[in-house]
Amino acid sequence: MNPVGIIARLVLTVAAVVAVAAGAAGAATAADAPDGKAVYQATCAACHATGAAGAPKLGDADAWAPRFQAGIDGLYRSAVSGNGSMPAKGGNASLSELAVQAAVNFMVLQVDLKPAASKPTATKSVTAAPAKAAPVASAATSDVSAGKGRSVYQSACGACHGTGAAGAPRLADAAAWAPRLKSGLPALYNSALKGKAAMPAKGGNPALADADVKAAVDYLVAQARGDKAAATTQAVALPEPPPKTASAPTATPPPAPATTPATALPALTVAQAPAVAGPPPAQAVAATPAAVADANAFNRLLRAPGKRNLPPAEDGIHDPTNDGTLALQAPLTAFGPFPKSNAGNRIDWVKALAENRIQPRYDRLDPNAVPALMDLNIVREVKGSMPDVVYPHKQHTEWLDCSNCHPAIFIPQKGANQISMAAILLGQKCGVCHGKVAFPVSECRLCHSKNKTAAAANASAK
Amino acid sequence: MASPRKTCIAHRIAVAALAAAALLALAGSEDARAEYGDVVINNYSDAAGMRPVVFPHWFHRVRYRCKVCHADLGFKFKAGGNEINMVKIIDGQFCGACHNGEVAWSIENCNMCHSANPKTPTQVHESTIGTIVLPAGTSAAPAVRK
Numbered sequence: 001m002n003p004v005g006i007i008a009r010l011v012l013t014v015a016a017v018v019a020v021a022a023g024a025a026g027a028a029t030a031a032d033a034p035d036g037k038a039v040y041q042a043t044c045a046a047c048h049a050t051g052a053a054g055a056p057k058l059g060d061a062d063a064w065a066p067r068f069q070a071g072i073d074g075l076y077r078s079a080v081s082g083n084g085s086m087p088a089k090g091g092n093a094s095l096s097e098l099a100v101q102a103a104v105n106f107m108v109l110q111v112d113l114k115p116a117a118s119k120p121t122a123t124k125s126v127t128a129a130p131a132k133a134a135p136v137a138s139a140a141t142s143d144v145s146a147g148k149g150r151s152v153y154q155s156a157c158g159a160c161h162g163t164g165a166a167g168a169p170r171l172a173d174a175a176a177w178a179p180r181l182k183s184g185l186p187a188l189y190n191s192a193l194k195g196k197a198a199m200p201a202k203g204g205n206p207a208l209a210d211a212d213v214k215a216a217v218d219y220l221v222a223q224a225r226g227d228k229a230a231a232t233t234q235a236v237a238l239p240e241p242p243p244k245t246a247s248a249p250t251a252t253p254p255p256a257p258a259t260t261p262a263t264a265l266p267a268l269t270v271a272q273a274p275a276v277a278g279p280p281p282a283q284a285v286a287a288t289p290a291a292v293a294d295a296n297a298f299n300r301l302l303r304a305p306g307k308r309n310l311p312p313a314e315d316g317i318h319d320p321t322n323d324g325t326l327a328l329q330a331p332l333t334a335f336g337p338f339p340k341s342n343a344g345n346r347i348d349w350v351k352a353l354a355e356n357r358i359q360p361r362y363d364r365l366d367p368n369a370v371p372a373l374m375d376l377n378i379v380r381e382v383k384g385s386m387p388d389v390v391y392p393h394k395q396h397t398e399w400l401d402c403s404n405c406h407p408a409i410f411i412p413q414k415g416a417n418q419i420s421m422a423a424i425l426l427g428q429k430c431g432v433c434h435g436k437v438a439f440p441v442s443e444c445r446l447c448h449s450k451n452k453t454a455a456a457a458n459a460s461a462k
Numbered sequence: 463m464a465s466p467r468k469t470c471i472a473h474r475i476a477v478a479a480l481a482a483a484a485l486l487a488l489a490g491s492e493d494a495r496a497e498y499g500d501v502v503i504n505n506y507s508d509a510a511g512m513r514p515v516v517f518p519h520w521f522h523r524v525r526y527r528c529k530v531c532h533a534d535l536g537f538k539f540k541a542g543g544n545e546i547n548m549v550k551i552i553d554g555q556f557c558g559a560c561h562n563g564e565v566a567w568s569i570e571n572c573n574m575c576h577s578a579n580p581k582t583p584t585q586v587h588e589s590t591i592g593t594i595v596l597p598a599g600t601s602a603a604p605a606v607r608k
Contacts, residue, residue: 303495310495312516317496317578317587319513324573331497334524344498344588345520360527364534364559371527399523401533427591432539433528435590437499437519 034099036106043090044103046340052305053085054158059110066155069207072108079104083204084160085306091336149219152212156203161220162306167198169224170314177224185221192217308346309335343442350395360399373397379450380419388450500587501541502578514578535559542584 040048040058047055056063067075079100082088089095090103153161153171160168169176180188192213195201202208203216311330312318318325331345338357341348352358363369378391396405406412409432417429424431424441435441499519507514522531531537535556538544544556551558551569560566567574585592 307495309497312496312577315496315500317500317502317516317582319577319579322513322573322577324571324575325577327571327574328518328577329521331520334521347520349523358524360523360525361530362527364526364530364565371529399528401529403533404529404539425590425594427589431590436539436586437523440498440588441590 034096034102036102036104039095039099039103040106043092043095043337044107047086047090048107050305054162054306055086058107061111064108064111066205066207068108069205072104075104075108076101087332087336091332094337148212149215149217149222152208152216153219156205156208156213157216157220160199160203167313171220172223174224176320177221181221181224185217188217188221189214341439341443344437344439349438350398353398371398374402381452382448385452386444387448388452389447390450391447496587498588502582502585502587503542503546504578504582504584505542505545506547507576507578508581513573513576513580514582514584515575516578517575541586 045058047053048058051057051060051063056067067078070078076097077083078086080089080097089100158171161171169180190196191199193202193210202213309331311332312325312328313320318328335345335347339348339351339355340346341351349358353360359367361367361369362371374393374397376393378393380389380391382388409429410417419429421441423429424434427435430447431441439446496516497518497520501517501519502514503517504514532539536544537556546556548569550556551561554562557575558569562568
């Protein structure tokens, strides 16, 4: 299939659908006509602007091309009902279907046709993601034993198997894979090709070649076995026999059935051969930089976007074998429409309350009880160069009762409370809540928000 | 890690990596990715052969303001500090004030609260104090069984 043709057809369909939708909206009320861009910005951008959870980024032709295979209706379906880690309606259940479709239209129209058009289709076996194939095949850095499977995995499987969406066993999660591995490799191939439970056939990408799907399964299985040792021995074993034909038998990983490399490797050689003309030793050397690259990854100790707000069964605290765990709500299904923040639950709870996104009760039983608000800002001048702290009673009394803080934590008298960041970090004073459940201390400027006047700064410097 | 091309600079990097590893150990297991503010309560559970309790703060604050539990119901601001047991809950104290089949689902759904991995210690998940203060031996987020 020619990607240009697909995209051109899609754009035509979108234009037609937009026209029809506009007509329908005109028949109802003009005010109902949803603005795709606005919907995108409010709901979709969280993932589709950043590529979080494997979402195709706005305007990224490479990422969108495989999705276009499903046609505009397929995209609408995925957006409205959810697909993989994409939640239904982008997690904002209050959106109308029309609004979701408008957002899809907006995103589709942002895809630039030219980059996809200029990409050559590298090999016959890569029909699904022609745009992806070129960079992968030319990148001599990719480990030959994992290259093909990994590239297919990244383009087609990662959305779910990278994040654990829809109960998919995650990459390299030995515990989740163990029961699946028991059923044997042929059964896994079968599940991957034909689909099983939440797993769609070929990972929802019917254009993938069978060999590609199997290569991806091989890759996932190798990762699940923690078979980094096997993978490296494979890479090391390759250079010894120079001719490529001899590499297949030596590359057999010890525990795997004999069929594994036999099916995976021919596809590999086909994909790699034209681009990687160099001798095998180059590939073996390339295997080491991959590990180093991972060690030096940017922000490697921070939680990656796809690993935030995980459902209970995957959060490492809940027991995934417990039936009750599966009945619990997943955070993202609740957080969808909430304003975002950069820390904690990644939700701006104060804003969520102010915008009436949540209506938490102030009384156990009475839904109409309203808090007794106190609107009084306390300014605390701090040492050093940090801006002074402004403590707002208002936002605190929205949630809390006076007795929660006074007098046990804070003596209600000016100058009577010694507060330091050390105490807060140790869970005292503000740290009773901030750093445990209210926004953490990493958000310095939310408290330290009042710039010192020049005179005050000079005085403190003396 | 070790490579024959390592230089003095590389050695320094290795030392930095070790320090980072130590920091990671303090920060707890990278496997635990629970929500900020999830409280694990394991005062009596392990000894009683039950899974420890996970209290999801985020879920409750969508529905209730802090004041309802922390002022009206008397929950102290301390993980594991309330000495809650099932007798008190059945008696309508603490969780039992709502989890009584009238306001919220009742206590026969044992496994919805008692849902943590066994042996998970009492903690506020991702709390500042858990990540930077507790020594490695008493890590707030212990390694989860594989």
